Amino acid sequence: xxxxxxxxxxxxxxxxxxxxxxxxxxxxxxxxxxxxxxxxxxxxxxxxxxxxxxxxxxxxxxxxxxxxxxxxxxxxxxxxxxxxxxxxxxxxxxxxxxxxxxxxxxxxxxxxxxxxxxxxxxxxxxxxxxxxxxxxxxxxxxxxxxxxxxxx
Numbered sequence: 001x002x003x004x005x006x007x008x009x010x011x012x013x014x015x016x017x018x019x020x021x022x023x024x025x026x027x028x029x030x031x032x033x034x035x036x037x038x039x040x041x042x043x044x045x046x047x048x049x050x051x052x053x054x055x056x057x058x059x060x061x062x063x064x065x066x067x068x069x070x071x072x073x074x075x076x077x078x079x080x081x082x083x084x085x086x087x088x089x090x091x092x093x094x095x096x097x098x099x100x101x102x103x104x105x106x107x108x109x110x111x112x113x114x115x116x117x118x119x120x121x122x123x124x125x126x127x128x129x130x131x132x133x134x135x136x137x138x139x140x141x142x143x144x145x146x147x148x149x150x151x152x
Contacts, residue, residue, distance in 0.1 A: 007079075011060035011128070026057055063124065069117035070124055077138065080131055081124055083117055091132040093118070094125045 012026075013019035030040055033053065043050050045065060052058050058065055063081065064072045070081040070090065082089045088111070097107045097118075104122070108115040125132055146152070 005061065008061045009057075011063065012056060022056065026054055029054070063128070067120045067124065069114065069120050078135055080128065080135055083113065083121065086111075086113075089135075090121045090124050090128075091136055093121050094132070095136070097122075 009023060010016065010019045012022035030053075034040060040053065041050075045062075062072075064070055067081070069084050071084045073082045078089065080089050080091055083093065093107065093111065096102070096111075100110075102110060104115055104118045107113070107118045111118070
């Protein structure tokens with residue numbers, strides 16, 4: 001939906017003002033390319049003949065394309081990425097690492113993950129800290145509501 005796309009575009013900057021500046025810069029790049037005779041086209045991500053003309057926008061809208069071990073999982077309210085082949089979000093992994101004072105090799109061994117997967121999760125968490133904090137807060141709220149209102 002358009003609202004979801006707008007939320008993802010916010011990932012272009014540290015705040016709305018910066019995201020707006022980056023969006024205008026991207027539009028200017030598109031306009032320049034069109035003015036230079038190029039055609040802007042949308043192609044499937046596995047189409048290897050074409051380079052990504054707007055990698056910043058791709059990273060903001062589809063961050064999973066930046067990573068080898070992280071994927072987007074359909075969920076009613078959660079937007080953060082999860083570890084491929086696991087029922088484990090980046091936020092859950094990072095929270096476990098922090099609470100148990102694990103480094104990358106320890107977490108990789110403990111969760112039976114490649115070290116690169118843990119490193120990718122940490123990179124994603126650093127880039128999307130606000131999203132992870134918001135989703136952890138929402139999860140706590142839902143758990144508290146379920147405990148306070150059993151059977152609902």
